[in-house]
Amino acid sequence: MSQDRTMLTTLWSETDGVLLLRSVATAMVRLSEVGDPGAYTLPYPDEAQRALNTTVLTCLLLKAKPPESLPELVEWAAKRPLDQWPGTLPPDVVPPESRFLDEATRQPTALCYEWAVDAEDSAARHSEQRYMAIASQRCWEENYPEAYRAFRLLLTRRPVLTHRELATLPAAADGELGPLGDLLYDVYRPAPSGHLDRERRSHISCARCHTLLHLTVGGDLWCERRRCRELGTARRGREYPVDDGGGAQLLIRPxxxxxxxxxxxxxxxxxxxxxxxxxxxxxxxxxxxxxxxxxxxxxxxxxxxxxxxxxxxxxxxxxxxxxxxxxxxxxxxxxxxxxxxxxxxxxxxxxxxxxxxxxxxxxxxxxxxxxxxxxxxxxxxxxxxxxxxxxxxxxxxxx
Known part of the structure; x- marks a missing residue:
């Protein structure tokens, strides 16, 4: 490793801004898993309280105005570019104008997950590693590469299932999923309320990537995938009525x-x-x-x-x-x-x-x-x- 890389590694492990961004990213991901982060009252979840404490302490040390509550920290994550947060960072670690939450949906950005998995104590929880390691180990033990490939193809092609499909898929797959059928219940979860079109009482998928579209604060539809957003306005795909087939089951975000x-x-x-x-x-x-x-x-x-x-x-x-x-x-x-x-x-x-x-x-x-x-x-x-x-x-x- 070169001297420059050694210096960057040292900066990463010792810089206050890195510790701050890791903590806040982990908190935003955790809050997105359990509900509306802006609605929390005391006592805050542990990850959120640690992130708030870290942000306040960093601000006080730098004589900057800190957020006064968790809802205000959430607003920071949605509106304040990361290169304007308190603390120092190694060079070029945050893209310009990047944020941890999408301003229109208050959902974690892809960058937020990247910072969350950089934290060693939360990497397995907020990445794909835990579930894919289970799938790989089971298929390896039974020498069943076809089941692993079928599982990967399912996750790739079907990020959304109805509850009825989830219940019947392992049997309908004619053994292709082998030892992984029960793992589907861990990786597909009931679609969060933020994806629900309450007037139509249905969830709506993206016509491009087939994951569920999210409603913005203005009532529009938003796709979490960068590539779909860059192609323009969200396109409505398949609808999943709440009262048909038990509703939508969405592949977990990691x-x-x-x-x-x-x-x-x-x-x-x-x-x-x-x-x-x-x-x-x-x-x-x-x-x-x-x-x-x-x-x-x-x-x-x-x-x-x-x-x-x-x-x-x-x-x-x-x-x-x-x-x-x-x-x-x-x-x-x-x-x-x-x-x-x-x-x-x-x-x-x-x-x-x-x-x-x-x-x-x-x-x-x-x-x-x-x-x-x-x-x-x-x-x-x-x-x-x-x-x-x-x-x-x-x-x-x-x-």
């Missing part, structure tokens, strides 16, 4: 963010690579990594899709997976939109990562690499035209 969204993009990328002549396997080794790509010349890539707001937080997690199944190079694919929005994304990522692997590429860079390794201009690897989005809209690259 799995929507790090498994469902990621899986959809890894599927599309795998299809492009397979069409070009590569040997492609999704989620090999019971989820050791996203895609195993073997080329005719013998080179094997381990590919993971990573759509993170903060390149610094992503860089801190940049450790290659265990070499089982084996690979020659490890690649993390990030949306090209991230690099367009933040030209320093790659530089910041590289400054914070602890090792030289994995390599960071956009989807188009990976496809160009594949084209060189295959030595062809096969249709599956052509990237001269924008790729159509899930509803037919043209987008830049795959992501």
């Amino acid at each position: 799995l929507r963010q790090w498994v469902s969204a990621t899986g959809a993009l890894e599927e599309r990328l795998a299809q492009r690579l397979a069409a070009a002549g590569a040997d492609v396997e999704l989620w090999p080794g019971f989820g050791a990594y996203g895609i195993r790509v073997r080329f005719p010349g013998g080179t094997t890539l381990a590919v993971d899709h990573k759509d993170w707001e903060s390149p610094a937080l992503l860089g801190r997690r940049a450790v290659p997976p265990q070499p089982d199944p084996p690979y020659d190079r490890c690649v993390w694919v990030v949306p090209a939109a991230r690099l367009r929005k933040n030209p320093d994304f790659r530089t910041t990522f590289e400054a914070y990562r602890p090792s030289a692997s994995p390599e960071l590429m956009t989807d188009r860079e990976l496809l160009r690499t594949a084209r060189r390794l295959i030595g062809t201009t096969a249709p599956g690897l052509r990237d001269t035209a924008p790729d159509p989005g899930p509803d037919g809209e043209a987008t830049e690259g795959l992501f």
